[in-house]
Amino acid sequence: MKAHYKIFMIDQDKIFKTVIDLVTVIILYILLLALLVGVANILMDIKSIIFGTLGGGFGQIVSSVLTIFVLIDLFKTFVDFREHKEIRITYVTDATILIVMREIAAGVYDQRFDYQFILGLSTLLLILGIIKALAVKYPHKS
Template sequence: MDSIKLFKKVTDMISTIFLYILLLALVVGMAKTLLDIRFILLESLESGFNHMVTSVLTVFIVIDLFKAFVDYQENDRIKLTDITDATILIVLREIAVGLYAQKFGYEFVLSLATLLLVLGIMRVLAVKYSPAETQEPHISVPREERLSKTGLSVIFDRYNATHENN
């Protein structure tokens, strides 16, 4: 058997197992979120809200990881945007949990905010310079035409004008 085919089969099998584990985690996380409603009713609103925020953000992290594994399963590649989205959600969850528990100092919150800024810049750059995006040829259009019309309509108008003159 070819080693590349064996590698592909093993990675497909492992990613499928991870998908089922993440699906189970998603169902359990949703059930836990619904059960956390009791903290709002039985305990203080602050404690219940802390449990709800933690549970909901955790479910969002699992959803994002699920999306990344599905995308890997379909396209055989991991998108940088999916990983940065999951990491941003993890950092946001930690900030929310730490701020509600009041256990973080300002230095730690500032470092997490810096990490969020770097991840946000990375996310924007990953979208802007995506390799999956097809590059369209650049068409030079005079400035006066750019103000009134853009894109293909300028080309069509030029073609129609020259075609009508002939």
């Protein structure tokens, strides 16, 4: 009788791994599409600057390029997760550092930040830098 029940038992680990694999593949394709669209937008912005039709100018391109770097780091994180089944803290801190740098660059060019906010972002960058240095110095052994 037990053999009969094994046929109908659901292997939950297999279902979980299959769903996680499917979700990561979908996210990787979405990130790849976002990278391609982002690069196309940067090229359009450069074309607009050359012909003088873009008002934002250099600050817009810097922000767009930093956004592309964030997407690349997220892409690396998901590829690494698919291969090793773990998320490495260095990739997450890299992406977060790039996000903060992007916000600082965008804010500086738009001149929309007060000194308290920049001080807060600088403190966040310092802490993220310390975390990154510690993660590199003492890597996780799996």
